[in-house]
Amino acid sequence: MTETIAPAAPTKKAGAFFTETVTFVQHWTPELFSFRTTRDPSLRFQSGQFLMVGLEVDGKPLVRAYSVASPAWHDELEFYSIKVQDGPLTSRLQKIKVGDQVLVGRKPTGTLVLDGLKPGKRLYMLGTGTGLAPWLSLARDPEVYDRFDQVIVTHTVRGVGDLNYREMFEHDLAQDEILSEVIGGKLTYYPTVTREPFKTQGRITTLIESGKLFEDLGLPPLDPAVDRLMLCGGPSVLADLKALLEARGYEEGSLAKPGDYVLERAFVET
Incomplete structure (x- = not known):
């Protein structure tokens, strides 16, 4: 409705x-x-x-x-x-x-900003549930495409009906008169579902660890030298992603000290 x-x-x-x-x-x-x-x-x-x-x-x-x-x-x-x-x-x-x-x-804040990241080649924005929200903003920001050659937005949800904004990523942005030129072929949308049949199934952590994410995208495994990440979602998935990345040599960034990844801990649950 x-x-x-x-x-x-x-x-x-x-x-x-x-x-x-x-x-x-x-x-x-x-x-x-x-x-x-x-x-x-x-x-x-x-x-x-x-x-x-x-x-x-x-x-x-x-x-x-x-x-x-x-x-x-x-x-x-x-x-x-x-x-x-x-x-x-x-x-x-x-x-x-x-x-x-x-x-x-009146006062915006948050850690999911480009200035919290070191320069890189690829930007992964990993979101679960309504943790997609900041990617809806960033994916339509021309500065993202000035800074990165490839931008990958992942959205992990329980059911297929929860893949809201899928139409925007798969169709609308490519047809947008202004943004389509800015984005070019740099943006990839990767939806995953955990509790229903879908073309891509599983938690994003599992898909990273198994290598399926990179196999599906035709990209090499995560490399701290060139890949940057932003994370947004529930506390448990953020903790798992943080551990996964740091085991691969990633360092968390901030505005004071840009790093290889940033995450957002503010998450509405009420």
């Missing part, structure tokens, strides 16, 4: 938050939805960063960290969320409609 654009309302500024108007809602499954809002012209962020997003409840802000799914150049903000029926925030947020208002934090 999709709700479409409503007339944009002026952004209201209050304390640590902007009050933005919902312009679009997409319910993908009973557990997943996306929404877009207006964006205050003064808000600046880097693709891959997150903002605090939520609602005013009983006169107080109820917010959680959400990676921005829209690229830094876009005039709206997009977010990709799970639905937790008894969750303090998402039990309410999943009911928003076009024209409703949400709170958006």
Whole structure:
């Protein structure tokens, strides 16, 4: 079910938050939805960063960290969320409609930024579930393609119906009048499913360790000299990926000290 654009309302500024108007809602499954809002012209962020997003409840802000799914150049903000029926925030947020208002934090932050990585040849963006969100931003950012010769976005989910944004990666970007020229042939999308039959099955850690990921892509195994990675997903998969990479000689990076990979620990679960 999709709700479409409503007339944009002026952004209201209050304390640590902007009050933005919902312009679009997409319910993908009973557990997943996306929404877009207006964006205050003064808000600046880097693709891959997150903002605090939520609602005013009983006169107080109820917010959680959400990676921005829209690229830094876009005039709206997009977010990709799970639905937790008894969750303090998402039990309410999943009911928003076009024209409703949400709170958006003024201060972007996060470690999934290009400046946290050393220069390299290939960039792997490994995401599980709604951990795809920062890749939706970065994959549409021209700077990514200036810095890397190849960009691989992986999305691991439980069921085929959870491969939201698949159409964007497999068709829409190639047909986009501007982005198609910027991206060229540099972007590869690699979806995997863990609990249903699909052309590619299994956890991303298993696919890396077995070598199937690289066999399918026609690429060599991970090499810290040329391959850079960004990781976003649940705590358990991040811990497994971190151990896997560091066993291969990878060093975690930050803005203070760029490295071979970066990961995002802020992950909405409520």
